[in-house]
Amino acid sequence: MMTLMGPIQAPLFPIRVFKISLFYSVFFYLFFLIFNTSFTIMGVDVGDFLKQYLGAFFGVYLSTTLKVFSVSLFLNSSLFSMVYLVFYFLKKPETKWYLLALIVFGIECLALCQSMVKFPQIYGEFFFFRYPSFAPFLYFLTDFISPIVPSVCLLVLLFVLLGTLLRQVYFHKNKESFFVILHVLLLVFFHIHGLYVIGILYLALILWQGKKYQNIHIKTYGILILFILFLYLLPNLWILISSFRYSGTEGKPPIFILSADSLRYDKIGTQINGKSITPNIDLFKEDSFVFHDHHTTIPRTFPSWADTLTGKYAMEHKVRDMFPSPDEKQRIGSASFPTLQQILKKLNYDHFAIGSFAADIFPRANFGFDEVYAPNFNARIMTVQRTAETQILLLPFLVGSWFSGGMYLKELDGLSTWGDGERLLGRFRSLVNERKQSPYSITYFSSVIHFPYTPAYPYYKQFTNPNYYGKYKYLKFVDPTDANLPNSEEILQIRSLFDSAVFAFDQEFGEMVGFLKEKGIYDDAIIILTADHGEALYEDVHGQGHGEHLRGESVTHVPLMIKFPKFYQNQTKEKDFYGITSSIDLVPTLLDYFEIPLQKEYPGKSLLAVLGEKDWKENRFVYAETGIWFSDVGNHFFQKQRIPYPNILTLHQVVPEEDYQIMITDPIYRETIAFSKHRSIQNSDFKLIYIPTREGVKFELYDRKKDPLNKNNLYPNHPMASKMKETLYQTVMRWESASLAGEYLIPSSLSDINEN
Missing domain, CATH: 3.40.720.10 (Alkaline Phosphatase, subunit A)
Structure with missing residues (x-):
């Protein structure tokens, strides 16, 4: 006998499907964590640097792992839920787990291909440093496949889902069909706004309540659906309403x-x-x-x-x-x-x-x-990024290349x-x-x-x-x-x-x-x-x-x-x-x-x-100076001229009191960095560069118009040499309160400055 609930009484998100999505999430998360984790950033091994703070930072690392895994669990559970709904309404609720997993995996692979064509740089380390033998696959995608192709395939799958749901609503205008519409609208809303924590709680609520969704009045479902649709429009409405405050x-x-x-x-x-x-x-x-x-x-x-x-x-x-x-x-x-x-x-x-x-x-x-x-930018955020980058099936969703999204982990910005x-x-x-x-x-x-x-x-x-x-x-x-x-x-x-x-x-x-x-x-x-x-x-x-x-x-x-x-x-x-x-x-x-x-x-x-x-x-005349040297190796001319100090990985410190920001706090290093800077003064025609070295101060003078690449050093014989040298020293001594030791400029330190 058919009731108001329709012919099928099984829950719409059974515990079996959640278990499948949980095992699927754990398997791929651990798989990529083991085989795709690297302590290399752009080819630079930062393992020693990470060891400096990993002990004190271990709790943050665990929370980061939980955060990234939670996003993965929500996304996979959402996909399994929606794929299962298609089989559910096709009256095949006992579909094998491997078939559900294969379809979800196929969807994520399509999303990955679309993302790799759109943002191949995000996957550059994977293909060029970790697994370079796979690089021809990336070449093939970017050479011959438009991101429209996988997008169309994904849209077709989406239309299959929506078509199945709309068919259910059309033939069965009951609580079950309206609940499914509400369910899908909520999952998509959570996805667009990156609300994975609320999404996981929502899915847990469904599992806990079982069939109790059937006790909600059908008119209530209609009101809830309209409310969710209103939430979709709310950001634009808020901007419109807020704009009346400003003139x-x-x-x-x-x-x-x-x-x-x-x-x-x-x-x-x-x-x-x-x-x-x-x-x-x-x-x-x-x-x-x-x-x-x-x-x-x-x-x-x-x-x-x-x-x-x-x-x-x-x-x-x-x-x-x-x-x-x-x-x-x-x-x-x-x-x-x-x-x-x-x-x-x-x-x-x-x-x-x-x-x-x-x-x-x-x-x-x-x-x-x-x-x-x-x-x-801090060590905590960098850890989130490195953890998220290992999960290449997750990345398309995190960067929003798959049907919006991109707001799950703000650290990915x-x-x-x-x-x-x-x-x-x-x-x-x-x-x-x-x-x-x-x-x-x-x-x-x-x-x-x-x-x-x-x-x-x-x-x-x-x-x-x-x-x-x-x-x-x-x-x-x-x-x-x-x-x-x-x-x-x-x-x-x-x-x-x-x-x-x-x-x-x-x-x-x-x-x-x-x-x-x-x-x-x-x-x-x-x-x-x-x-x-x-x-x-x-x-x-x-x-x-x-x-x-x-x-x-x-x-x-x-x-x-x-x-x-x-x-x-x-x-x-x-x-x-x-x-x-x-x-x-x-x-x-x-x-x-x-x-x-x-x-x-x-x-x-x-x-x-x-x-x-x-x-x-x-x-x-205008002034300029160099920044900090990141590397202490190389055969470049500026490496030969510079006063040496350790490379950037050695200088860095992670400061927990400053939200784990990466800083250079040692006053000795800071003063060495300031002392070692190259400085210049230039006008429309000439540029003078001050270069402190261990052997003394060197000067380079170039004609900017005749010699824009600065190949021919005119110092000290050009008439402008002494004038520009004097101008440089006056500028630095005036605005830095620097002192002179021979020809060396001695920068003022922060401790010498009186703010009063």
Whole structure:
């Protein structure tokens, strides 16, 4: 006799299916943990480094393992649940366990193939360091398979599931069918928002309640389904409702600092096969003031941004490398070194930072942002990443390449191999939709151009050689212990990857500018395009990377374009400025624009004074210094010139009191690093480099225009040599309070500084 429950009375998620998913999850988790775990990062063995903190960090490691396994268990249980529902409604509830497991495995393999085509860089270590014999399979996928193909296969499976469920609802409008619709909607909702803990609790509740779902009134199911659908719409509704709280204020335009790590000035407008690799930036130039000779003060991300946003030199605020000590990083945002964001807060501006892995510097110091949508960086997060990366069947879900998702482990935002800008653009659009033309700023920082140069599909194919099959096919592996120079074919491939990454960022930039135009914000906004530093790409003897030396133009020369509101922009016709400028000019320029009196002396200059001009009236000099040397091996010229200190793995310390941040805390090492820095002073025509060595201080002087690669040292015989040397010493002694010992500059230490 048929009842209101339909012809089948079995639970919709029986304990048998959960046991299958549990055994499946445990098996594959342990399998990949055993056979895919590595203490190598980009070819560098960090085993000894991990041992330094593994004892004190063991509890964190266990919680990390539990966290990653919990995500795997929820995802696998969800897939088994939905696959089982198809067989359940086909009246085959006793389907063999291996058939269910085979189907789920097939779904995950399709998702993996789709993810490998879209983000092959994420799987680079697996295919090139751990199991290189499998690399031809990755080549085959990326050469011949579009990510659309596995996506279509997955969509077909999804339609089979939905079709089966809709058929059940159509023929059996009962509690059972409505419960299944609610069940699937909940699982998908948990997946989209990464709510794996709530998802596991929900599945446990189903197992505990058994058939009790049949006791809920059918109208209640209808209300619950409508409520869940409302939850799907809630984020967009919230943004719409929230936007009514904000309105534009005259004289306080929104500010957008749109930047990319490692973007070189000379790449703007570069032609390949007759087409520019930056078409969107080229269009933006027409609306902007362009500063053609703009330089960063230090070619490392953390100190560069600290300089840019405080308007002060790293040698003064003391954040001079990527791993500042607690005392050093606390100076950023202090009364002595307020950031641009903190100063504009007095004008009721709200501030937001958006970025991928290189933007991990923003949560690590008080830059003055109200919200930071960027990853953090510490040993705990690095452990989560390394654990998650072993689970290659799980990775497609963690990076959101399979039907949304991507929010399970926020630590994955910090993967250096995940160069997808779409997730950042989504956050950008949401903020703009909410804030519109109210007083706010967004600092957008893309990492796609930073090594290992990881643009997503199809951009990694944009300029690279399709017939190249080596370890640099998808990304530039970085191994500071390997001093060997790539061959000419590999160098060409690495440069092509870099150009492809520049093109990928240009597409991100075009999306943002286009969205601002669509929303009617573009004309009245301040939009700034810049970068934290450039990149050496094997020009002459310069090697690859940044922060190691100051030779050539590639590592400090970066773009700067500023589009002011339309009424202000149109006051002058001349938009190209060729005089030398510095990243420390941004703060005084914006303070000048908002007519905020300077409370302290800044080393930079307001650029408003030269808008409409082509050059400075005076002979201006700008300063730069190197970062920390990551490696103590190699045959590069800068390794031969430098004062040696241990490599970065030896210098690091994990500081539990600072949320397990990785820092260099030893004051002796910190003073050695500061003392050993190469420093430069340059104007529009010449560059002088100060190089302390164990044999004494060496100087190099180069003609920037005639000798941009800095091959011919003019020191000491050129007439500018003594003038520039004197200017360099005066600059350092003034802003660092450094002292002299012979020709050596002795930096002031943090303990010598009186904040009062």
